[in-house]
Amino acid sequence: MLKKLSVLAFVLVLAVSSLVAAPSAEKPAKATELRFIDVSPSPTRQEYFTKTFDKFKQETGITVVYESVPWDDAANKLTVLGASNQLPDVMTTWAGWLGQFTEAKWIVPLNEYIGTTTDEYAKTVTQLVWKSEKELYGNIYTIPDGMMVKGVFVRKDWAKDAGLKLDPKKGWTYKDYFDAVYKLTDSSKNHYGTSFRGSRGAFDPLFVYLESFNGGAAYSADGSALFDSSESLEAYKRWNGLYLDGAAPKDAINWGFVEMVSNFTGGLTGTLINDSEVAATCIENMTAAQWTVMPMPRSDKDGKIYNTVNSPYAYSISASSKNKDASWKLIQFLTRPDNNIEYCKLTGLIPIKTAVGNDPFYGPNGPYATFVQQLNDPAMVVPCAFGPFNYTDMHQGTMHEEMQKYLLGKQDAATSLANVSNELEKRMKEYLAANPGSAVEKPKGLF
C-alpha cells in the first residue's frame, strides 16, 4: 500500500513537471495575434468589431481577439490589467482616463505613427483632441473612434403642448433652457423637465456651465480655480435649483448616464443634456414626432456656445503590447474612411476622416444636423477640462458627493462648490509645480 502511494505521488509530480515544462519547449512560429478590448460593449458594437476583424484578417493575416468589459466596470478592469502589465494590445479608451494612464505609462505616444498623415483627419481631431492631448500630456496618445458633441435632447411633443417655440437653427441661451425645463415640468402628468444627473459624472455638464461665465477657462495662469466668484455661486445654485425646485425626480440624485437616458426615452423627463451618441438610442426607442435636438445653450454672459467635443472611446496602444506595429495597423484599418463611417453610423458618432465627404446622414436634414451645425458655428468654444492631473477619484466620488450634500440640505452651496474647487486648485498647483514649463490649458475654438 505504501509503495503504491509513493509511486502514485512520483507519477503525479512527473505529470505536473511535464505539464509545466511543455510551454517552454520549442514551438513553431505563430501568426501575429492581437488582443482588443472594447469598454462599451453592445450586441451592435460586438457584431461590427468581429465582422471588421474578420476583414482585417483577410487583408493582413493578423488575428484579432475581441474582449469586452461593461462600461461601469471598465475603469476598474483596465486599471487592474494595467497594474499587472496585462493590458490588451489595442484598447478603446475614454479621454477622462488619460491622466491616469499616461502617468502610469500604460499607453504609448502615437506621434511617430501618425507622422505626416494629419491632413487625413477632421479639424475636430487635429485642432481639438490632439491639440488638447499635446497640451495636457505632451504627446498624442489616442486616435478617436468618432467624434461627439453635446446637445440638448428635447421632447418635441411636450414642448408643443407647453407652448415652447424651439428652433434648433436659431439656438437658445441658458436662460431660455432653464425656462423651458420649468415649463415642461407637470407633476399632474408625471412629467419632469430634465434628466438631472446627480450621481457619477454629475459635475461634467455643470463644470461647463460654470466655465461659461469665465470664457471657458477653469484656472488662472498660476493654477488658481476661477469658481470663487458670486457669479459662479449663483450659477451653481441655479443649476442645482432644477432638482431642488422639483423639475427632476427625487431619485435623480442617484442617476448616472443609464438612468438619465432611459428616463428620457421612457417618457419621464422632457430634456436631456448628452452626447450625440444618444441619438442612436432615441432613433431606436422613440418616434420622430417625440424628440428633437437643440444645440447647447449660449452663455448668458458672452453669447458663445461652450461645448465639449471629444471622442467617446478612442483607440490607444498599450505599452505592454509586443506587437505595436501590428496594433497600429489595426487602428489604421478601423479608422479607414469606409470602416469609420460604418462604425459612426452604427454608434451615433461623427466621422473623423475628411475623406468621408458630405454623407447625407450628416447633412442638414439628417439626425445629426444640430451637432454638425454646432461644429460649424464660429461661436462654439471648447472649454478647459478638469486638468492634466489624475482626477479619477474625484470624478468617481468627491465631485458628485459634494453636490449631493448640497441637494440634500446637508451643507450650503458655497461650501459644496468650494470643496470641489479647492481640491481641483490644489491638484492643479501641485501639477504645475511638479512639471516645470507646463501651463494651464486654454479654451479652444475651431475657427
Add this chain to the structure above:
Amino acid sequence: MGILALYLIGIAALCGAGVFYISRHFRRQNSSVMSHIQRRKREPYLFLFPTLLLLVLMFAYPLINSSIMAFQYYKLTAPDKVYFNGLDNFRKLFADSDVWLIIRNSLLYVVASVAGQFVLGLTLALTLKKPFPLKGLYHAIVFLPWAFSAFVIGLIQRWSFNGEYGVINNLLMKLNMISEKVAWLGTPGLSLFVVIIAMIWMGVPFFAIMILAAMQSIPADVYEASYIDGCGPLRRFFRITFPYIQPTIIVTVLLRTIWIFNSFDLIVVITNGGPANYSQTLPSYMYTKAFSGYDFGLASSLGVMLMAVLVVYVTLFLRVTQYNKAGDF
C-alpha cells in the same frame, strides 16, 4: 502561464509532502520506539496539515500583504511610487468628514439586519416545526432567497423601491398609506433602510434552517414530560426549546454578524453607497476607495481596522454569551 506552473508545482509538492508524511506515519506506527500516546497526540496535526498549508497559501499571504499595505502609500495607478508612510492612511481615514457617518451606518446595518433575520428566522423555524399540508413545498419557497445571488436580490430591490416606477410606492399609494411617491433610494436614512430590508429577506432562511435543524434534535420525551407536567407553551419554549437551541443561535448570530459586517454587494448594487454616503458602510467604503480612487493603501488600512473590530467583537461575544457552557444541562 508562469503563475499556473508555480501553482501546479505547489500543489504537486503539497500532495507529495502529504503522501510522504502519511507513509512515514504508518511506518512509525509499526516501530516500537514511539509510544502509542505520542502517536495519538500527533495524529490530529497530521490530518490538519494539508488544510492548514492551503489556508496559509490562500489567506495568510493576502492578510499579511494587506496589513503591510495599510502602512504604505500604495496607489494602483502609480505602481512606481510605493513607499511606507507610517500612520498616514489611518490619519487620512479619520480625517474624512464622512467616516463617523459610515461607522454609524455600519453599526445600524449590522444590528438591524441580524436582529431582523434572527426574529423572523426563529418564527419561521417554529412555524415549520409542526407538520401541515404541502409543508415541503412551503419549505422550498421560503428558503429560496438564500439560493439567490446578492446581485439578483439587489436588482429586485432596486426596481421595487424605484421612486417613480417601483411596486412598493404603487402598493402603498393604493393602500392609502402614502399620498406622494417616496424617493426610497434618494433619501438619507431610507436608502439604508432598503438595503437592510434586502439583507433581512436574504438571510432569514439561513437562520430558519439552522434553528429548525437544532430543534429537530431535541429529544421528544422531554416535550412529552412537559405536556404531562402541564407546562404552558411559553414556559416550554424558554425552559426546553431555547436552552437546547442556544448553542446553534450563538454560532449563527456570530457567523451572520461577521458575514453581514463584511458584505457590501447588496449596497453596491442597490444604492452604491448613495446618496452622499448615507448608505455607505465600512466594507462598501473600502471597496469604493480601492476601486474608485485606486488607493489600496487607504483601503487596506480600513481592512485592518475592520479585522480588529471583528476580532474584538468575536472575543466579547463568545465571552458574554458563555458559549462554552451553552447547551450544558
